[in-house]
Amino acid sequence: MKKLLVVDDDPDICQLLKAVLEAYRFQVDIATNGQEALEHVRAEVPDGIFLDLRMPVMDGWTALDVLRREYPTVTVIVITASRTGDVVRHVRARGAQGCVLKPFDPGELRATLREAFGWTPGTARG
Amino acid sequence: MTFLQRYRGQLFYKYVVIFVTLVSGTLLTSGLVEIYFSYQETRTALTRIQWEEAENAALKIRQFLKDIERQIAWTLQPLGTVPFAQRRDDFYKLLRQVSAITELSYLDASGREQLRFSRLSRNVVGSGVDASRETKFLEAKSRQAYFSPVYFRNEYEPYMTIAVAERGLDGGVTVAELDLRLILDVVSRIRVGDAGYAYAVDARGRLIVHPDISLVLQKTDLSSLAHIQAALAGLAMPGEERSETSIARDRHGRQVFTTYEVIDPPGWYVFVEQPLEQAFAPLYAAMWRTALLLLVSLGIAVLASMVLARKMVIPIQALQAGVARVTSGHLDIVIPPAAPDELGMLAASFNQMAASLKENQAALAQYTADLEAQVTVRTHEWQASNVRLKELDRLKSEFVSHVSHELRTPLTSVKGYVDYLLEGIAGDLSPLQRDFLTRLQGNADRLLRLITDLLDLARIEAGQMVLYPERLSVREVATEVLETLRPLSVEKGIELGIAGPEASDMVRADRDRLHQVLLNLTHNAVKFTAPGGTVRVRIEERPAREVVITVADTGVGIAAEDVERIFTMFHQAYAASTSPGGSGLGLTIAKKLVELQGGRMWVRSQPGQGSVFGFALPAAEPEGAR
Numbered sequence: 001m002k003k004l005l006v007v008d009d010d011p012d013i014c015q016l017l018k019a020v021l022e023a024y025r026f027q028v029d030i031a032t033n034g035q036e037a038l039e040h041v042r043a044e045v046p047d048g049i050f051l052d053l054r055m056p057v058m059d060g061w062t063a064l065d066v067l068r069r070e071y072p073t074v075t076v077i078v079i080t081a082s083r084t085g086d087v088v089r090h091v092r093a094r095g096a097q098g099c100v101l102k103p104f105d106p107g108e109l110r111a112t113l114r115e116a117f118g119w120t121p122g123t124a125r126g
Numbered sequence: 127m128t129f130l131q132r133y134r135g136q137l138f139y140k141y142v143v144i145f146v147t148l149v150s151g152t153l154l155t156s157g158l159v160e161i162y163f164s165y166q167e168t169r170t171a172l173t174r175i176q177w178e179e180a181e182n183a184a185l186k187i188r189q190f191l192k193d194i195e196r197q198i199a200w201t202l203q204p205l206g207t208v209p210f211a212q213r214r215d216d217f218y219k220l221l222r223q224v225s226a227i228t229e230l231s232y233l234d235a236s237g238r239e240q241l242r243f244s245r246l247s248r249n250v251v252g253s254g255v256d257a258s259r260e261t262k263f264l265e266a267k268s269r270q271a272y273f274s275p276v277y278f279r280n281e282y283e284p285y286m287t288i289a290v291a292e293r294g295l296d297g298g299v300t301v302a303e304l305d306l307r308l309i310l311d312v313v314s315r316i317r318v319g320d321a322g323y324a325y326a327v328d329a330r331g332r333l334i335v336h337p338d339i340s341l342v343l344q345k346t347d348l349s350s351l352a353h354i355q356a357a358l359a360g361l362a363m364p365g366e367e368r369s370e371t372s373i374a375r376d377r378h379g380r381q382v383f384t385t386y387e388v389i390d391p392p393g394w395y396v397f398v399e400q401p402l403e404q405a406f407a408p409l410y411a412a413m414w415r416t417a418l419l420l421l422v423s424l425g426i427a428v429l430a431s432m433v434l435a436r437k438m439v440i441p442i443q444a445l446q447a448g449v450a451r452v453t454s455g456h457l458d459i460v461i462p463p464a465a466p467d468e469l470g471m472l473a474a475s476f477n478q479m480a481a482s483l484k485e486n487q488a489a490l491a492q493y494t495a496d497l498e499a500q501v502t503v504r505t506h507e508w509q510a511s512n513v514r515l516k517e518l519d520r521l522k523s524e525f526v527s528h529v530s531h532e533l534r535t536p537l538t539s540v541k542g543y544v545d546y547l548l549e550g551i552a553g554d555l556s557p558l559q560r561d562f563l564t565r566l567q568g569n570a571d572r573l574l575r576l577i578t579d580l581l582d583l584a585r586i587e588a589g590q591m592v593l594y595p596e597r598l599s600v601r602e603v604a605t606e607v608l609e610t611l612r613p614l615s616v617e618k619g620i621e622l623g624i625a626g627p628e629a630s631d632m633v634r635a636d637r638d639r640l641h642q643v644l645l646n647l648t649h650n651a652v653k654f655t656a657p658g659g660t661v662r663v664r665i666e667e668r669p670a671r672e673v674v675i676t677v678a679d680t681g682v683g684i685a686a687e688d689v690e691r692i693f694t695m696f697h698q699a700y701a702a703s704t705s706p707g708g709s710g711l712g713l714t715i716a717k718k719l720v721e722l723q724g725g726r727m728w729v730r731s732q733p734g735q736g737s738v739f740g741f742a743l744p745a746a747e748p749e750g751a752r
Binding site for chain 2: 010012013016017019020023081102103104105106
């Protein structure tokens with residue numbers, strides 16, 4: 001089972017994503033800001049990270065930079081409220097592998113999971 | 127030219143000229159009139175004088191000749207009836223009585239001289255000289271009396287032959303030789319004025335007496351002179367007054383004033399003449415006097431008028447100077463009133479006016495200053511208020527975007543949870559649960575759309591909408607949009623398609639925003655078209671280097687009054703219940719997004735005939751040109 005880290009300052013988002021991803025047979029950890037996220041990662045490197053951009057203490061961009069430097073192999077998916085062309089390019093330029101929009105469109109989420117982690121729906125719903 | 131350009135300060139000269147003209151005109155006129163009448167009077171007087179002289183002379187001469195004729199006639203009787211001695215005595219007496227007769231002779235009926243008495247030579251009796259062929263005899267016999275032309279003896283002595291015939295065929299003729307010297311002296315002695323004179327001519331115009339005797343001796347013929355000719359041809363009877371005297375030219379060509387009288391029987395003419403210059407000398411003198419007077423008066427008039435004009439013009443000039451000063455802004459001028467007349471009054475009024483102007487000017491300056499102060503205050507107020515307004519605007523935009531963001535966050539959670547509940551992530555759902563959750567989902571969607579739109583609008587209005595233009599194909603984006611709407615269109619049974627030429631659809635625009643605009647327009651079109659209808663998207667390039675996209679539907683159309691307002695915020699053409707999900711901001715945002723990218727948007731619609739929404743975007747530059 002793949003391990004994923006969800007980073008978002010909004011606990012509801014975290015819970016939701018965790019529930020959904022666990023239903024999709026992932027093991028999910030939570031962090032509420034960039035700082036925490038890095039601590040988690042240092043403790044145990046996950047297979048993938050869902051990273052929100054706007055967070056207190058340390059925001060997503062900063063965390064992303066650090067992650068890219070220290071853990072280049074980890075797949076990072078950025079969570080963002082607005083998806084303008086600029087953000088998408090920016091996200092990729094900064095080294096993330098993908099981008100999902102809040103609120104999460106189930107189809108889009110599944111597509112992203114498939115693309116990033118080679119996940120298949122068959123493993124959903126335990 | 128304007129008045130000021132034409133101005134030449136001519137008042138003074140005008141007055142002078144007018145005054146002088148008046149005075150000299152008057153004098154001149156009266157002078158001329160006087161002269162004219164004087165001339166007429168002089169002429170009349172001269173005529174009188176000259177004519178009287180002429181008449182006198184003519185009368186005397188005529189009388190003289192008549193006397194002689196009478197006396198001669200008195201002696202006449204036929205020889206047969208008068209004893210010879212008697213006749214001789216008569217002749218002797220006659221010779222003695224009339225000194226002018228120098229010779230008396232008697233011709234008998236056949237013209238032979240029978241008796242001759244002479245003062246100058248011997249008396250001859252019965253000479254028998256035949257004078258029957260001579261004019262004197264013939265004329266006397268036929269006309270009773272004969273007066274010969276004047277002839278001269280001893281060079282300068284004028285003589286005349288008078289022959290008088292006795293009555294009857296047997297009558298003889300008495301012939302007298304007349305010495306005309308004395309009688310003609312009457313004429314040559316006539317003097318008129320300083321240079322006037324008289325002379326006489328015979329019936330043929332030859333001088334018979336003249337103050338200058340040499341002229342007579344030269345047998346001067348004056349018949350060529352016009353006035354002589356006129357006299358010779360004249361028809362006026364002696365004694366008739368001539369009202370006109372003529373001005374003619376004498377032998378020397380000088381102009382003379384001439385009158386004449388005729389002496390008939392001999393048919394002589396007495397002329398009394400004087401040179402025109404002398405004749406009218408007094409008149410000329412008068413004319414010169416008048417002219418001199420006129421000149422002097424003129425001079426006086428000029429001087430007087432200059433003085434007068436100055437007196438009048440100076441106050442006016444002072445006034446004019448005063449006005450000029452006032453015009454140029456110096457209001458302190460005071461014109462001293464010269465005299466207590468109208469001009470003085472004018473000066474006083476002017477002073478009042480200047481003072482009043484000065485007051486007004488001060489008041490005006492004060493008012494202007496006050497006004498400017500007020501303007502400054504107001505301007506500051508407005509500037510401050512402007513700053514506040516700008517600040518307000520900024521705060522509003524910030525507020526909206528902040529609030530929108532804050533609103534979005536929990537909403538995304540709500541939607542997320544609901545969506546995944548419906549996915550079955552938390553377990554199976556009962557039909558009722560599913561129903562409730564579906565309703566929740568719908569509402570959450572709506573809320574989210576509304577907030578997203580609000581946020582977009584706020585950003586556009588605050589100028590914070592960031593666009594990422596790229597060179598793209600409108601057709602490509604439109605195809606994406608149509609694919610998104612295909613399920614809905616199929617469900618409603620509406621035909622959905624793209625039309626227009628394949629090429630020429632490249633624009634430079636923000637892809638996501640273009641997608642948003644097209645989706646909004648097309649979704650509306652599908653929403654408001656009944657099943658069986660058509661929604662067509664047409665894309666084509668127009669000559670003004672722009673690409674025009676139209677979304678045409680066969681829906682219900684839009685009422686005229688709504689067409690005007692359709693792009694305003696929150697306007698919904700239909701009750702919310704029939705158009706689920708509409709935020710009311712879609713068209714507003716679409717229009718603004720298009721305008722931000724250099725385009726424009728419009729709508730054409732008629733109720734019941736569908737609508738056409740259109741927008742234009744600048745065409746992209748041709749490939750390769752950058």
